[in-house]
Amino acid sequence: MPVVHLATATPKQIASAGRVSAKVAQQVARGRKARPLRSPDDLLALGLPFGQLEKLRRVALLEADSRLVITDVVPPRPIMSEKPFVVRVSFAGGGESRPRLASARVSWAGEPFVVEHLVEAADAKRGAVDVRFGAGQTLPAGPARFDVDLFGEGGAQASFRVTCLVFPSNPLSVSLSPNAHFVTGTFSARGVRDGANYTTSINVTVANGDSSSVAMTGGFTWKFWDGGVGGSLVEQGTGSFGSFSVAAHGSWGGWITFTSPPGSGIFNKYDGREDMTIEIIMNRSGGGTVSGTITCRTMFRFGLNITRVDAENWTTQERQDLIDATFTTRSIYEHRDVTHDIDRRLIHSADSGSFGVINSESEARDLFEQWSGPGNNIDVFIVQNIVGTGFDGLAGDIPGPTSHSGRSSGVVASKSGFVDGNGQKRLHIAYLGMLIGHEVGHYLGLAHVSEAGNLMLPSSGETDTHLNYDPQYRTIIRFGWMRID
C-alpha cells in the first residue's frame, strides 16, 4: 500500500508514492520549508493542480495527522498447526498518531476468536507490533483469515485483511473444500442435480509443513460415508492425479468431480436429503497415507438478479469487484448450506435517471417499483452511492414479496466505492459482499438480531457473516422462491 510522510519524504519518494509529477513533488518539498505541512489546509495552500492534490491526499500523512495505516500483516515465520505463532502488524502514522491497540480476529475452521495486544512505545517507534497466539490459540492445518484493526488515541482506526495457510506440523495434510473458486474452508460440498445425475465437486489441497519437499504417487482412494468416517460406507473407489511433489512449506491443489447416476448409493442418499462425509486418502511415494474429509449434501438455493445501476459509469475493475463481492455473499450463505444462482443485469446510465445516486428510502422504493429483472429471482440493485441518509442499504420488506411488482420488490445497496492509493476506482469487496448478504437476508425473512458476529446485526461489519441454524436457516428455506436440486 503506497503511503508517504510528506514532512520527511524526498521529492523522489513523493513522486513515486503519490504518482505525481517530479515538478509537483519539488513544489511540495520547497513549500514545506516555507510552511510545515501540518494539515490539509497547508497542502491546499501550495496551490497544486486539483488532480495532483487529490492524488497526494490519498497517500499522504501530515504532521498534525492522527491517522493510522496498516501497511502489512504477515507471520514472520510459517504458521505451523497446533503450535503457538506470531502475526506481525506493520503500520505507519501521521505526526500526531498514537497507536494503542492491535486487535486480530481469526476466521478458521472453528468459531472465530480475537487476540489483542497493546502497542508499546518501542512498537510504535519501529512501526510494527507482534500479536502473539499462545498454546490456547493454536490452529489446525488449512486456511486462516486475519482481520486486523489498529486503534489509536483520539479514535483513529486502520483495518487490514490477510489470509494465511497454516502448515501441518505432522508434516503433511490433506484438506478438502467445495469446488468453486469463491469458497474456502471446511464447510459442506454441494451435491448438484445435473440432468439425471448428481455431481459433487471438491478441491483437494495437500499442504507440506516440512522443510523438504514431499513426493506423492498422485493415487487416491475415495469413500462416501453415511454418518461420518467409520459409519456406514455408501460407495468407494480409486483415482489418480498423476505423481507430483509438494514443495517445502508449500501446498499443492487439485480437484475431483464425482458423477452419481440414478440408483447409485450416493444418488439415493442425496435424493433422500441426507448428508454424507467424503474421505480422500492419498499416498506418499515413500509409503504412508494422508487423508482429509468434508461433509457433502444437497442445498436449497434461490436466485438473485444482481443489477448495476448507471451501468456506463462503472469501470471494468469495479465490475470485477462486484463479481467478487457477490461470490463473498454466496460464500456466506453456503456456509449455512444455502446457495444461490446469479443473473447479472444492468440499467443503462441513460435510463437510470436519478437512481445512480439515491438519497432517500422513497427513491429506493421508486427504483423497486419502476425496474425489475426476470425469473423467480430477488432483484438486487447496486447503486453508485446512497448519500445524505446515514444508511447504505435497504430491503423492500421482511420477507420481500415473491413478485416483481410494487414498492417492496427488491433490495438496494450502495456499491461501497472508493479510490485507492493508485488512483483506481475500487469497491470494498468484503463489506459489499456482507451488505448484499444482509439486505438479501431481510428479503428472505430474517429480522435483525443481537448475536455477536451474525450477518443480521443492525450494524454488521465485514466480519459479521455468521447465520445460525435455528431459526435463521429454517426461516430462509421457507422463502417462497427457494428451491432445491
Add this chain to the structure above:
Amino acid sequence: MPERPEDGFKLNEPAPRIRGGATRKSVRVPRRELPQVAQRERLNAILLAHDPDVAEENRAKLKEADFAMLRQVAQEGALAGTPPALRQNAIALLAERPTPDNLDVLTHLARTGDDLYVRGAALAALGKTGLRLAAPILAEGLAARDPIEAASAEHGVVALGKALGEGGLRAAFHGEKRKAVLDRLERAIQRIEPRGERAAKPRATAGDA
C-alpha cells in the same frame, strides 16, 4: 427442547472435527483501559447502519462528545482500509449539527476530499444543513467532471432548496453563469417538490454481458 417443525429432510448441522475442539479462547484487552477505543467501537456500530430505521435510531444515540471523533472518522480516507460507509455516514451525521468545526470539515471534504465519493457525500451533507453559505460549494460540485460527484451535489441542492424554497435557492445561485451548473440547478429545482410522476409500467433490466 422445543419441537422442530417438519422440513422434509434431515437437519444434520455439519460440525468440523478439529483437534482441540472448534473454539479458541479470545484474549482481549479490557476497554476500561482504552476508553477511546471503546468510544470508537461504539461509533462504528452507530455508523454502520444498513437500513433506514436503524439509521434513524442511531442518530438518537449520538452524544455531543462524539462529534470530535466523527470528524476524525470522516477524514480517515481510504488509506485506513475501513469501509467507505463508515466515512460517508460520519459525513452525513456531521450535517445534523452544523457547528463551525463540523462545517469546516464538510467544506474541506467537499472541496478537496480524497475521492469523488467522499466529496459527493460531503456535498449532499452540506445541502442538508440548509445553510445558504453551502451554495457556492454546491455550485462547484454541480460543475464536477465526474457524474457521480455532480449527481451527489444535485441531491445537496435539492436538500438546500427544500430549506430555502425555490426563490431562496435561485437567489443563492444568483450570478452563476456556467451552463452545466445551471442545467443541473434547474433539474434540482424540479425535484424540490416531487411531481408524483411514475413510470407507466415497470421496465425490465438488461442482461449484463
